Amino acid sequence: MIEVLNGFPPTVMGFACKSHVTKEDYEQVLTPTVRQALADYKKVRLYFRIDPDFAGVEPSALWDDVKLGMEYLFRWDRIAVVTDVEWIRQTFKAFSYMMLCEAQVFRLDDVSIAKAWVMEGVAQHRPTTLMMRTDKFLIAVDESAASLKAVSYVSQILRGRTDVHVRLLRVLPPIPPGLLEFGGAEHP
Numbered sequence: 001m002i003e004v005l006n007g008f009p010p011t012v013m014g015f016a017c018k019s020h021v022t023k024e025d026y027e028q029v030l031t032p033t034v035r036q037a038l039a040d041y042k043k044v045r046l047y048f049r050i051d052p053d054f055a056g057v058e059p060s061a062l063w064d065d066v067k068l069g070m071e072y073l074f075r076w077d078r079i080a081v082v083t084d085v086e087w088i089r090q091t092f093k094a095f096s097y098m099m100l101c102e103a104q105v106f107r108l109d110d111v112s113i114a115k116a117w118v119m120e121g122v123a124q125h126r127p128t129t130l131m132m133r134t135d136k137f138l139i140a141v142d143e144s145a146a147s148l149k150a151v152s153y154v155s156q157i158l159r160g161r162t163d164v165h166v167r168l169l170r171v172l173p174p175i176p177p178g179l180l181e182f183g184g185a186e187h188p
Contacts, residue, residue, distance in 0.1 A: 001017070001018045001019050001020070001021065001022075001025055002015055002016070002017055002018075002021055002025040002026070002029045002030050003015065003016045003018065003029070004029060004033055005047070005049070008047065008115075008118075008119065009119060009122045010037070010040070010041070011037070011041050011043070011044050011045060011077070011122055012044065012045040012046075012047060012118055012119055012122060013033055013034055013037055013044055013045070013046050013047065014047040014049075015029075015030060015033075015046070015047065015048050015049070016048075016049045016050075016051060017048065017049070017050045017051065017054055017057075018051045018053055018054065019053055019054065019055050020055045020056055020057070020058075021054075021056070021057040021058065021061050022057075022058050022061055023058055023060040023061045023064060025061065026061050026064040026065065026068075027064070030068075031064065031068060034046075034068065034072075038072055038075055042075070043075055043076065043077040044075065044076065044077060045076070045077045045078040045079065045080075045118050045119075045122065046076065046078075046079045046080070046118075047079075047080045047082070047114065047115065047118045048079075048080070048081045048082065048083075049082040049083070049108075049111065049114075050081070050082065050083035050085050050088055052084060052085075052108065054083070054085055054088075073100060074100060076099070076100070076101040077101055077102075078101055078102045078103070078117075078118055079096075079099065079101060079102070079103040079104075079118075080103075080104055080105075080106060080114045080115075080117055080118040081103075081104075081105045081106070082105075082106045082107070082108060082110070082111055082114045083105070083106075083107075083108065084107055084108045089105050092105045093105055104117060135163055135164050135165065136164070136165050136166075136167075137154060137158075137164065137165070137166045137167070138167050138169055139151060139154060139166065139167070139168050139169065140168075140169045140171050141168050141169065141170060141171065142170075142171040142172075142173070143173070151168070154166065
């Protein structure tokens with residue numbers, strides 16, 4: 001069973017794994033919670049507590065875990081695993097060297113240290129809009145009033161942000177037929 005833990009900032013997802021973890025636990029609890037957080041934030045942190053009564057995990061649930069981890073490989077900011085289950089500790093330590101984010105394993109006696117570590121430096125963010133989840137924009141503009149409104153709208157939303165790159169693509173009007181190679185005859 002997987003349970004969502006409360007008391008974390010919005011960019012930190014907390015989970016407790018108890019007794020036996022199934023594929024349904026991933027499909028109904030973990031995956032939707034993580035996907036929603038990643039829809040709202042550019043990067044998230046994960047906190048997993050594996051309780052002492054943990055009895056194992058279905059192979060299909062492990063596969064779902066690997067797929068989810070790889071799908072969002074560049075979106076993890078920090079991962080903390082808290083457990084006294086030795087095979088999980090050793091497996092996580094072995095794979096943590098291949099992760100692209102900070103990752104640590106803690107003992108159950110160190111729950112408060114693990115929570116402090118996973119939340120360290122997390123700013124209290126509010127959910128972001130699509131405009132705030134990206135750092136690059138390309139705006140196609142022409143001579144219309146709608147183009148001017150689009151540029152004004154984007155500049156209002158991004159006002160004060162220095163981590164965003166905006167490029168304008170000037171769309172030229174169609175070339176007059178007289179200037180075409182065949183004088184427009186190729187399009188009767």
